[in-house]
Amino acid sequence: xxxxxxxxxxxxxxxxxxxxxxxxxxxxxxxxxxxxxxxxxxxxxxxxxxxxxxxxxxxxxxxxxxxxxxxxxxxxxxxxxxxxxxxxxxxxxxxxxxxxxxxxxxxxxxxxxxxxxxxxxxxxxxxxxxxxxxxxxxxxxxxxxxxxxxxxxxxxxxxxxxxxxxxxxxxxxxxxxxxxxxxxxxxxxxxxxxxxxxxxxxxxxxxxxxxxxxxxxxxxxxxxxxxxxxxxxxxxxxxxxxxxxxxxxxxxxxxxxxxxxxxxxxxxxxxxxxxxxxxxxxxxxxxxxxxxxxxxxxxxxxxxxxxxxxxxxxxxxxxxxxxxxxxxxxxxxxxxxxxxxxxxxxxxxxxxxxxxxxxxxxxxxxxxxxxxxxxxxxxxxxxxxxxxxxxxxxxxxxxxxxxxxxxxxxxxxxxxxxxxxxxxxxxx
Numbered sequence: 334x335x336x337x338x339x340x341x342x343x344x345x346x347x348x349x350x351x352x353x354x355x356x357x358x359x360x361x362x363x364x365x366x367x368x369x370x371x372x373x374x375x376x377x378x379x380x381x382x383x384x385x386x387x388x389x390x391x392x393x394x395x396x397x398x399x400x401x402x403x404x405x406x407x408x409x410x411x412x413x414x415x416x417x418x419x420x421x422x423x424x425x426x427x428x429x430x431x432x433x434x435x436x437x438x439x440x441x442x443x444x445x446x447x448x449x450x451x452x453x454x455x456x457x458x459x460x461x462x463x464x465x466x467x468x469x470x471x472x473x474x475x476x477x478x479x480x481x482x483x484x485x486x487x488x489x490x491x492x493x494x495x496x497x498x499x500x501x502x503x504x505x506x507x508x509x510x511x512x513x514x515x516x517x518x519x520x521x522x523x524x525x526x527x528x529x530x531x532x533x534x535x536x537x538x539x540x541x542x543x544x545x546x547x548x549x550x551x552x553x554x555x556x557x558x559x560x561x562x563x564x565x566x567x568x569x570x571x572x573x574x575x576x577x578x579x580x581x582x583x584x585x586x587x588x589x590x591x592x593x594x595x596x597x598x599x600x601x602x603x604x605x606x607x608x609x610x611x612x613x614x615x616x617x618x619x620x621x622x623x624x625x626x627x628x629x630x631x632x633x634x635x636x637x638x639x640x641x642x643x644x645x646x647x648x649x650x651x652x653x654x655x656x657x658x659x660x661x662x663x664x665x666x667x668x669x670x671x672x673x674x675x676x677x678x679x680x681x682x683x684x685x686x687x688x689x690x691x692x693x694x695x696x697x698x699x700x701x702x703x704x705x706x707x708x709x710x711x712x713x714x715x716x717x718x719x720x721x722x723x724x725x726x727x728x729x730x731x732x733x734x735x736x737x738x739x740x741x742x743x744x745x746x747x748x749x750x751x752x753x754x755x756x757x758x759x760x761x
Contacts, residue, residue, distance in 0.1 A: 366692075368393045372405060373695045377587060381413040397453050400429050401692060404460065407467060408696040412584070412745045416471040423471070426464050427487065430456060454692045457644035458495035459502065459637075462488055463697065466505045469512060470582050474741050474755035478515045485512040498644040503533055504635035504701040510542070511580070511703075515739060515758070519546050529633070530559075537562045538631045564629050576731045577738035579706040579715060583619060584745045586699030587612040589638040591645075593689035601680040602664070604656050605689040609642045611699070618702050619719035619744075631705040637697050659687075698745070708740070717744060 368387050375384035388406045391399055403426035410419035433455045456464075465488035472481035488509055492499050499505075510525035523546040530536035530543065540562035547555035589609040596604040621630045663683045670676040706715055710733040717724040729740050741755030 366394060366398060366401075369398065369401060369405060369695075372409065376409050376412075376696050381409060384409045385413060385415075397451070398692065400426055400433070400454050400456055401694065403429065404456070404464060404694045405696050407464075408694070411467055411471060411743065414743075416474045420468060420471045420475075423464050423468050426456075427468070430461055430464070454690075457641055457693065458491070458498040458647060459640040459644040460694045460697075462491040462495075462499050462502060462505060462640075463637075463694070465491065466502075466508060466701070469505075469508045470743060473508075473512075473515075473580075473739075474743060476755060476758045478512065478758060482512040482516055482518075485509040495644070495647065498647045499640060500532055501643065502635045502640045503529060503633050504703055506532065507539070507633040507703045510539070514542070514546070519549055522546055523550060533633075535562075538633045541631065576710050576733065577708045577740065579704075579708055579713070579726065579729060579740045579742070581704045581706070581717065581726070582741070582743040583702040583704060583717070583719075584698035584700070584743070585616045585618075585702070585719065586746070588693075588695065588697035588699055589641055590695055591689075591691040591693045593691055595687075595689065601667075601683070602660055603687040604660065605687045606652060606656065607645075607689045607691045609638060609645060609693075611638055613699055616700055616720065618700075619704065619717040619724075621704060621706055622716055622718070624706070624715075628707055630707075632702055634700055634702045637699055637701060641693070641697075708738075720746075722746070 372384045372387035375381075375387060385406065388394070388402055388409075391402050394402045403422045407419045407422035407426060410416075410422065433453055465484045468484040469481045469488070472478070472484065485508065488505055492506075506525060506529045510522050510529060513519075513521035513525060523543070526539045526542050526546065530539050533539075536543065536559060540559045543559040544556050544563065547553075547559065589611045591607040592610045594606050594608060598604075618632050618634060624630070667676055667680050667683065670679055704717070708729060708731045710731050713729040713731060715726045715729070717726070724744055726742060731738070739755075739758050743755075
């Protein structure tokens with residue numbers, strides 16, 4: 334009888350150990366992202382072809398990291414000038430985000446006793462918004478204003494759903510306003526530019542647009558209000574906004590990344606969480622020249638780190654609830670094991686499995702900036718200067734009476750070869 338009981342105990346212990354090994358293996362494999370890391374490293378080394386090649390298909394990453402695959406490669410292709418390829422991937426990302434909003438009960442149950450690494454990465458709220466941001470830029474670079482406006486409306490839904498996390502993304506709001514403006518939907522454009530002015534607290538970067546649109550809408554009081562934010566030199570100048578605009582999307586620096594933190598309570602309780610840590614210092618926007626003294630470019634900037642940190646902060650209550658539930662579940666399991674040695678093994682395994690989830694979209698820049706430069710009739714030769722580097726925009730020829738036209742460029746850190754210019758498109 335004793336031998337049978339001992340044999341039964343051995344079998345039970347063996348099953349527990351097998352289960353723990355499987356769980357540990359799952360967590361460890363979830364943390365592994367070699368191809369993602371290679372692509373990110375190549376990207377920041379300026380090797381865009383290698384970065385793209387490192388992520389040849391979604392099968393290159395865990396199924397739990399599919400969203401990261403689409404977002405990372407989508408950003409890489411955008412900066413490589415493959416705007417249609419970027420669109421295809423980021424549309425997949427947007428669709429996957431919607432699908433993931435249906436919670437997987439099996440994943441949530443497994444993560445209650447293991448780690449968040451076992452769940453599908455769903456993206457921080459700001460990352461969800463930036464998927465549509467890149468899609469808008471891609472469509473504009475291809476001259477497809479209609480599709481860009483569709484993405485603008487999708488981005489507005491994200492703003493409405495997560496207002497606290499995303500309100501400081503001024504760049505995306507400026508893109509949305511421009512998408513309405515480019516299609517002559519002046520009511521929508523005026524609303525979005527005015528919201529942007531309110532959120533920024535300084536209407537100056539969009540005051541000119543608000544004056545023009547308010548005048549077209551017959552809002553004379555609004556015209557007078559926003560005129561005070563336009564530089565005096567420009568009010569006295571002879572600027573001709575009908576000739577067209579150069580719109581440059583500037584990505585600078587590296588976005589913050591998540592780093593792990595742990596709080597340990599004896600004997601074996603471990604709380605894990607992550608925070609964003611910056612990877613560089615402040616980078617001022619590029620200067621633009623040569624321009625007439627009466628012309629001041631409009632610059633709208635987003636501190637990407639700020640909105641990422643706000644997104645994580647907004648999820649803090651959910652994180653605390655989930656971490657507490659996981660600790661309670663693990664303690665209940667360990668407490669109900671009637672074998673001291675096995676209980677110790679289980680507690681050790683649970684402790685090791687509590688790995689903070691540090692997944693994030695790492696090819697994002699630290700700053701995203703929209704620079705709008707008015708163009709004059711004739712040839713326009715414009716340079717961007719930033720951090721000791723100069724980017725020369727190929728000459729832009731503007732024919733009087735043929736505009737206004739929008740000319741788009743996307744620039745990353747002033748490095749690179751310069752990606753192709755977006756097709757010049759007439760305004761309305």
